[in-house]
Amino acid sequence: MAFVKVCGVDDLGPRGFNAFYLMDVGVEVLVLRDRTGELRAFDGVCPHEDYPLVEGQFDGATITCAAHGWIIDASTGKGVSPPTCRIPAYPIKIEGNEIYVDFDTELNA
Ligand code: FES
Numbered sequence: 001m002a003f004v005k006v007c008g009v010d011d012l013g014p015r016g017f018n019a020f021y022l023m024d025v026g027v028e029v030l031v032l033r034d035r036t037g038e039l040r041a042f043d044g045v046c047p048h049e050d051y052p053l054v055e056g057q058f059d060g061a062t063i064t065c066a067a068h069g070w071i072i073d074a075s076t077g078k079g080v081s082p083p084t085c086r087i088p089a090y091p092i093k094i095e096g097n098e099i100y101v102d103f104d105t106e107l108n109a
Contacts, residue, residue, distance in 0.1 A: 004103065017033075039099065041099075
């Protein structure tokens with residue numbers, strides 16, 4: 001599978017942080033703009049108990065899961081607390097005003 005269209009840049013909302021369910025891929029993808037201004041795409045469910053991460057807090061640097069407070073680095077998808085967790089990070093590209101994600105490649109596997 002190549003890059004798949006996920007959303008428009010404007011769809012990230014005021015937090016610069018939103019999730020989109022892609023029925024064809026069977027994935028909820030979290031798209032965000034991190035504190036460096038880079039757009040990132042991650043698997044959208046918490047690795048602890050599959051809670052939707054979009055329900056959590058995002059401060060530009062980290063995502064904090066609303067269920068039990070696990071914290072994930074918003075630039076890498078790697079765990080801050082606990083450090084052993086991670087969410088898959090996917091390549092992203094922008095064409096015009098649209099965001100595309102390649103779900104075949106995990107950047108942080
Ligand atoms: S489901 Fe996310 S911390 Fe438990």
